[in-house]
Amino acid sequence: MKRTLGLAALAAMLVCGAANAQQINVKIGVLTDMASLYADDTGQGSVAAAKLAAQDFMKDHKNFKVEVISADHQNKADIGVATVNQWADVDHVNMVADVPNSGVALAIAPVVAQKNMVFVASGPASSDLTGPKCQPTTIHMTYDTWMLANGTGRAIVKNGGDTWFFLVSDYAFGHALERDTAAVVEKNGGKVLGQVAHPINTSDFSSFLLQAQQSKAKIIGLANAGGDTINAIKQGAEFGIVAGGQKFAGLLVFAPDVQALGLKTAQGLMFTETFYWDLNDQTRAWTKRWDKERNAPGKLPSMNHAGVYAGTMHYLKAVAALGSPADGKAVAAKMKAMPTDDPVFGKGSIRADGRALHPAYLFEVKKPSESKGPGDLYSLRATIPADQAFRPLKDGGCPLVSG
Amino acid sequence: MFTIFGVPSGALFGQLLIGLINGSFYALLSLGLAVIFGMLNIINFTHGAQYMLGALTAYILLQVSGLGYWPSLIIAPIVVGLIGIIIERFFLQWLYKLDHLYGLLLTFGLALIIEGVSRHYFGTAGLPYTLPDSLQGGHNLGFMFLPNYRAWVIAASLTVCLVTWFLIERTRIGAYLRAATENPTLVRAFGINVPRMITLTYGFGAALAAFAGVMAAPIYNVSPNMGSELIIVVFAVVVIGGMGSILGAIITGFALGVVEGLTKVFFPEASNTVIFVIMAIVLLVRPAGLFGRRA
Numbered sequence: 138m139k140r141t142l143g144l145a146a147l148a149a150m151l152v153c154g155a156a157n158a159q160q161i162n163v164k165i166g167v168l169t170d171m172a173s174l175y176a177d178d179t180g181q182g183s184v185a186a187a188k189l190a191a192q193d194f195m196k197d198h199k200n201f202k203v204e205v206i207s208a209d210h211q212n213k214a215d216i217g218v219a220t221v222n223q224w225a226d227v228d229h230v231n232m233v234a235d236v237p238n239s240g241v242a243l244a245i246a247p248v249v250a251q252k253n254m255v256f257v258a259s260g261p262a263s264s265d266l267t268g269p270k271c272q273p274t275t276i277h278m279t280y281d282t283w284m285l286a287n288g289t290g291r292a293i294v295k296n297g298g299d300t301w302f303f304l305v306s307d308y309a310f311g312h313a314l315e316r317d318t319a320a321v322v323e324k325n326g327g328k329v330l331g332q333v334a335h336p337i338n339t340s341d342f343s344s345f346l347l348q349a350q351q352s353k354a355k356i357i358g359l360a361n362a363g364g365d366t367i368n369a370i371k372q373g374a375e376f377g378i379v380a381g382g383q384k385f386a387g388l389l390v391f392a393p394d395v396q397a398l399g400l401k402t403a404q405g406l407m408f409t410e411t412f413y414w415d416l417n418d419q420t421r422a423w424t425k426r427w428d429k430e431r432n433a434p435g436k437l438p439s440m441n442h443a444g445v446y447a448g449t450m451h452y453l454k455a456v457a458a459l460g461s462p463a464d465g466k467a468v469a470a471k472m473k474a475m476p477t478d479d480p481v482f483g484k485g486s487i488r489a490d491g492r493a494l495h496p497a498y499l500f501e502v503k504k505p506s507e508s509k510g511p512g513d514l515y516s517l518r519a520t521i522p523a524d525q526a527f528r529p530l531k532d533g534g535c536p537l538v539s540g
Numbered sequence: 541m542f543t544i545f546g547v548p549s550g551a552l553f554g555q556l557l558i559g560l561i562n563g564s565f566y567a568l569l570s571l572g573l574a575v576i577f578g579m580l581n582i583i584n585f586t587h588g589a590q591y592m593l594g595a596l597t598a599y600i601l602l603q604v605s606g607l608g609y610w611p612s613l614i615i616a617p618i619v620v621g622l623i624g625i626i627i628e629r630f631f632l633q634w635l636y637k638l639d640h641l642y643g644l645l646l647t648f649g650l651a652l653i654i655e656g657v658s659r660h661y662f663g664t665a666g667l668p669y670t671l672p673d674s675l676q677g678g679h680n681l682g683f684m685f686l687p688n689y690r691a692w693v694i695a696a697s698l699t700v701c702l703v704t705w706f707l708i709e710r711t712r713i714g715a716y717l718r719a720a721t722e723n724p725t726l727v728r729a730f731g732i733n734v735p736r737m738i739t740l741t742y743g744f745g746a747a748l749a750a751f752a753g754v755m756a757a758p759i760y761n762v763s764p765n766m767g768s769e770l771i772i773v774v775f776a777v778v779v780i781g782g783m784g785s786i787l788g789a790i791i792t793g794f795a796l797g798v799v800e801g802l803t804k805v806f807f808p809e810a811s812n813t814v815i816f817v818i819m820a821i822v823l824l825v826r827p828a829g830l831f832g833r834r835a
Contacts, residue, residue: 173765177665307809336812340760340769343558344804344811347684351551367666368761375671375687375759377678397761399668436663 163203163462165191165449166230168220168245169260171209174338174364175237178391178439179260183207183235185431186442190449192430198457206230212337214244221245225252231462232257232452234445239263239310243270250274253465255472257452259444262362262389263313264528267492271535274469275491276452279444280411282314283528285388288409288497288521290321293356293386301386302354303332304345304369306361311337314360314388330354335361342369346376355383362389367397374402391439395514400505407501411526412440412481413515416498419480437512443481448493451477485523490535497526554684555801561690563797564697565752569770570777570789571701572748575708578784579721579741582632583640585647587774588767589654590746593620594753595762596658599667609672609758616754617747624746628739636738651768658764666761693755700751701790708786717741773812776819782832792830 167187169179184207191203206228210217217236224230225248232255236242242261249256250272258266259278262285267277301322305311311334319329330352333345346369349357357378359366366387373385387394390408414424414437423446427438455471456462469491477485477493485495500515508514530538569591576584597619598612607615627650635643671689678687708714720727720734728734753766760766777796781788796815803814810817822830 172659172664174664176659177663180664333808335808338769339812340766341562343561343690344555344801345808347554347558348551348805350685351548351554364664364666364761364763364765371668371761372759375678375689377685377687381685393663393665397665397668399670401670402668433663 161201161456161461163201163232163453163456164228164230165203165205165232165234165452166220166224166228167205167207167235167445168210168217168233168241169207169235170212170237171207173212175212175260175362177393177397177436178363179235179237179441181433182427182431182436182438182442183260183445186427186438186445187234187449189427189430190446190453194450194453198453201453201457203453210236210238210241212238212241214241217241217245218248221248221252221254225249225254230254231456231465231468232449234449235260235441237261237441239266239313240308242266243309246270246272246275249465255452255465255469257445257448259448260441262310264317264533265309265313267488267490268528268533268535271490271533271537273491273537274465276448276469276472276487276493277491278448278493279440280389280409280497281492281527282310282317284411284497284526285314285409286317286321287528288499288526289386289388289407290318290358291325292407292499292519293384294322294325294327298356298384298386299327300354301327301329301356301358302349302352303329303358303360304342304349305332305334306337306365307334308337310362311360315358318358318360318388332360335365337361337365339365340368342372343376345369346373346378350376350378350381350383356386357383358386358388360388363391363394366390367394370398370406371402379405391441392437392514393439395502396437396511400503400508400514403502404504405502407499407518409497409499409521410440411495411497412438412443413498413500413517414438414512415515416517419483423480435511437514447477447479447481450479451475451487488530489538490530490533491537492527492530492533494523494527496523497521550683551805552802555805556798557684557686558690559798559801560794561693561797562800563794564693565756565770565793566774566777566797567701567790567793568697568752568755569749569774570781570793571704571786572745572752573774573778574781574784574786574789575704575748576742576745577778578786579717580632580738581636581640581721582643582647582742584742584745585644585771586627586651586654587647587745587749588769588771589651590620590624590749590767591753591756591770592658592764592767593623593654594750595669595757595760595766596662596667596753596764597750598754598757599669599762602669609754612757613751613754617750620750620753621743621747625739625743627746628742632742633735633739651771655764655768662764664763664765666763669757669762671758689758693759696755697752700748701793704748705786705790773815776815780815780819780822780829782829785829785831788829788831 187205234257237260239261256275264281264283305315387408473487482495499519594616597616601607675689781792804811
């Protein structure tokens, strides 16, 4: 009798103890562009991806309560920083995700570190985030300018596109992408004939296109993104750029951009991405679930959306392993220590400088005649293995690893 | 080929021409704004949204009923003009007696609503709209490749601008209209239906914006943001030209297009600020604008 009572008491203690110790609340803030040139590549789709990851995780971890909130940074660094401060001090957010626009991302990264949260940078491109400006709490998912430059630049130079002219989006991202691509072009024996910087969110590119045309470069490299890339390619077709023998290299192109351009205008465009919805069974199944959560028929997920999902999932796994989201630095360190595995990027890892490593893919946009349906956009040209897709650790200049 | 400040003359002529093309859009849009401000005293911030609605209507007509560019060029302005008339009847007509600020706030709010709703349904990445077959291709002018469509933009815009100017400044209807804005009570005494004339004027201004929108659809991105990106520049154009001056709006529209084009050659990074720099200087030197009359 005594023994039974003792056992019962022990069992009761264990149950209560477990319930108390493991009730973990996590708050995730998706900081994104809701209404401007990057909104279709990130925006609501990123919020949907974060929510999907939270739901998936909570299915297997009943003791977790994950809440997803979001805000629009309007592509302004000051608004981004103010939001992150408020999230840290008032809303007690543990992790900031997405943040398209490298300018905003570079501004908030140190704030996130100072507040001891985690920054899952799935939206910004600048390779400086894991280079000179790296932070112990920044995890750079999805892609970066070095990877885009290396994947696309090398393939094009090897195919004979050895003279380049750049159209550069005039802020941190555009200049980083231009710098990284020019380095790859020159390293592979190509030549950069010139460049012109245009303001972000430009509606008329004709002037810049004319300068590119007069440069007589074989390749016009678009170091811009979203609405800017779409406008440049669309107007380039009108000015007979492709008909005149020059070619566009879209250095950062997302599936929603190709949809907006239409296959007729975009066909033949080559670029590097880390995710495409029709890549394999896993990505197709994930896209179906994302689509249901997003609830906007006809929209395709971009690699940024995939990055938000993968990053959030991995973050939550690290929190579960530690048992608490409170110490951002510890969670980030745990994320780097654990291998990544998700349906969108497959198996991978995260390096000491915060760079997530997984394969990248060189895609070419299909001709309208090759496409089987509205979502059938790309054919796969090459797979770049994870160890070659990203900048070697020693070249980044991240103080976290060199020191 | 000779060079000017280190830039080959060919490149310069090309940029001048492109400046004129962009100026065509500025002129068309600022014309509508000037007409509405001159006649109704309303600072119409919905103008950008109406321009966007024109392009969007053209896109919807193509998708739903298969109607191409040319029918859209007529139908879209009529549709948007009717929407404008509804806005005027239901909202704006109550504000004429109040300060300008109320009209500005109302139209700004309406623009935000229209753009927000369109963004919800159409996203921001933009929608493809192809060039009409009859205007595909282009000509090599020696110094640049001029797409046929851009040439058509200049011609159509100039024609519309001049016809509008003629209508308002040189015809009997225009004279009534101008008289009605100066002294509505007196004009009413002559048996002219002033409120209806004002309503139609607003509808016409909105239709002008929609016309520019359809013209823009094949070359710019048809997206809910296209209006808000342009409207600020267009307002600067109207301020430089002189609020309410029709000829001023047309000339300044084209001229600033050219200035902006040249900036893109010599100092591309400043190309989206140069117009505002000019605006600041004009406001300092001639507060009423280049062609405006001092109130």
